[in-house]
Amino acid sequence: QQNVQQSPESLIVPEGARTSLNCTFSDSASQYFWWYRQHSGKAPKALMSIFSNGEKEEGRFTIHLNKASLHFSLHIRDSQPSDSALYLCAVSMGNYAQGLTFGLGTRVSVFP
Amino acid sequence: EAAVTQSPRSKVAVTGGKVTLSCHQTNNHDYMYWYRQDTGHGLRLIHYSYVADSTEKGDIPDGYKASRPSQENFSLILELASLSQTAVYFCASSQGADERLFFGHGTKLSVL
Numbered sequence: 001q002q003n004v005q006q007s008p009e010s011l012i013v014p015e016g017a018r019t020s021l022n023c024t025f026s027d028s029a030s031q032y033f034w035w036y037r038q039h040s041g042k043a044p045k046a047l048m049s050i051f052s053n054g055e056k057e058e059g060r061f062t063i064h065l066n067k068a069s070l071h072f073s074l075h076i077r078d079s080q081p082s083d084s085a086l087y088l089c090a091v092s093m094g095n096y097a098q099g100l101t102f103g104l105g106t107r108v109s110v111f112p
Numbered sequence: 113e114a115a116v117t118q119s120p121r122s123k124v125a126v127t128g129g130k131v132t133l134s135c136h137q138t139n140n141h142d143y144m145y146w147y148r149q150d151t152g153h154g155l156r157l158i159h160y161s162y163v164a165d166s167t168e169k170g171d172i173p174d175g176y177k178a179s180r181p182s183q184e185n186f187s188l189i190l191e192l193a194s195l196s197q198t199a200v201y202f203c204a205s206s207q208g209a210d211e212r213l214f215f216g217h218g219t220k221l222s223v224l
Contacts (some may be wrong), residue, residue, distance in 0.1 A: 001171070043202060044155070044213075046214075051210075060199045090154065092209070099145060099160055099170055102155040102156075105154055
């Protein structure tokens, strides 16, 4: 069964800094890699995804994927207080039979 | 934005009682999911469905049943609620198995 681990568990960063979050997975056949963000008391919301090795940038957010290392990461440039949330990584095998497997999350706090 | 609504928003149930959580989506999505979120366990998949009148077991189906009477509606049923089922339950829908999930606002269930 897929095992998804996130690090660190929590992070405190100053406004304007770069935030880096890590996610490792166990099944090398994994196909799709997601980051979700969940503000306190709210529903998780998809941020972005990647399915091929390399880097993908959307605004202040960048995903890096290295399938051989079973690792992907999320980097937030110019972190804002509104980025304070629980960040969840998720992995999909690419078919309905598996669904999405989520990590436990990294709690990010950005202070002004 | 895709809409997924859950009812009730919160519920207090007694041990051994029956609980039904409802989910309705107006996205015209084929896939629907039920997840539970606990501190320290992240989001875990209970049941999912990819077509009306059919449901599939997720990673933690024990103690739960699901029903998908139509494309729009997906229910989660706890026949005999237990203390260990106290959690926040999220319903989600997606257009495909590799597409982003759209979550409802969640149902906070407390079993006493």
